[in-house]
Amino acid sequence: MSKLQYGFDACFVPGGAHLFDGETDHLIPSTSHFLLESDFFVVAGRMIGHSFLHGGPCLSGLSPAILHVLFDGSPEEATIDIKDCADLDIRETIKLLEGTTDLSPEEKHTINELALSWDLPPVISGNRRWLFDKLLLHAVLGRTSRQVKHLRRGLKETQIWPLLTERKDIIPLLFPRASQIQCTSQMVLDKIKWPTQDEDEDKEVSLEDACRITGFLRTFIENAWFANERRTQDALIFEKSPVPSDSKETSSPSLLEKFVQFWVGWNVLPTHLDVEVVESSFPRSSTCFYLLKLPGHYKEYSVFERDLLAAIWSVDTGFGMV
Structure with missing residues (x-):
């Protein structure tokens, strides 16, 4: 589709x-x-x-x-x-x-x-x-x-x-x-089921790492809605065709829509979105289960953002895997 x-x-x-x-x-x-x-x-x-x-x-x-x-x-x-x-x-x-x-x-x-x-x-x-x-x-x-x-x-x-x-x-x-299916950062955030730390479960990462990474994710989603000008620069970095920042209409999805597409396989929001913080090298997604898997090793937001953008722009080459 x-x-x-x-x-x-x-x-x-x-x-x-x-x-x-x-x-x-x-x-x-x-x-x-x-x-x-x-x-x-x-x-x-x-x-x-x-x-x-x-x-x-x-x-x-x-x-x-x-x-x-x-x-x-x-x-x-x-x-x-x-x-x-x-x-x-x-x-x-x-x-x-x-x-x-x-x-x-x-x-x-x-x-x-x-x-x-x-x-x-x-x-x-x-x-x-x-x-x-x-x-x-x-x-x-x-x-x-x-x-x-x-x-x-x-x-x-x-x-x-x-x-x-x-x-x-x-x-x-x-x-x-x-215009009826456009998503905003708040719409995405409202759909997310944030990970919790259950004492009865063995988690791959600590509670501190999970909180830091989910905080990075929230910041990324909030920034993505206002990222039209930044998207042009990111597109050039990842060898994509740039989208003019003054363009009111475009045939390609926005950065936030691309992110949702990486997460669930399509740029239309499902009823829920799940997040896991895991031991991994790069962000991954299980689109059939609406599950985003984020590595817990990031200490700086800029590195987290760089890798997540790389994952998002890989969506056209197969299942969002880097």
Whole structure:
């Protein structure tokens, strides 16, 4: 599901493959002909349905217009936002039709080229708003209609479709808005079941070490929420693509979400989070049990933070092991 949300590496697709393109909460299916003809969207529908049935993570951030059509809504009745147009070149061309200012010959030529390629008439003074709506409709829903049909087919193969058609209130749970699943440092801290020192149990580390390490963990979680600028520096250290600090929206998870993903396998919080302080060289996690295992040998927070960041950025290479 993480690969479905954020894309996956594929040697047969230059630059990797993203099944869904665009901004957060405005994602639409990719218009890649290869992905469509290879039934990737049918597989995606199956993945989404099975993950939901087994209590797993859901796919977030889809455009409301895509969801409207996915569940048999009429394309003409869909509410489409200009942000739903994932292709920025096409979006800028369509935006030229906004307003009432006179279009230059170059702007008219750009608009007409796009309109004629989609079998629409050229722009004139009387059809400007109509052409804006038609171009946007085709850019968002017309070019993705087959992908949406394949996605629907995949969902139906998981036997979840009758539930979704009878209970429309389930749809936001299956396809939540990204803003609804964002986690804060306090939300993470509230989920943690902190380790205790039981006299009847033999612990690998002392109570003093356990208290120090859990204090480091609390500090890390609190700092992670405000770490957008620091994340750019950390990304460079660990040879990741930097994320601009002034970027309001991004297709990759934040540092706190990455940390949760290292802990439980996905960047959506479960009902509880467990912590153990153990004898170990580096931080580890048992994602199936929502268990974070932290070494008890750290004496300085800076060293603890360095190793935990290294563990977090290893999540893409396999189960968060360093």
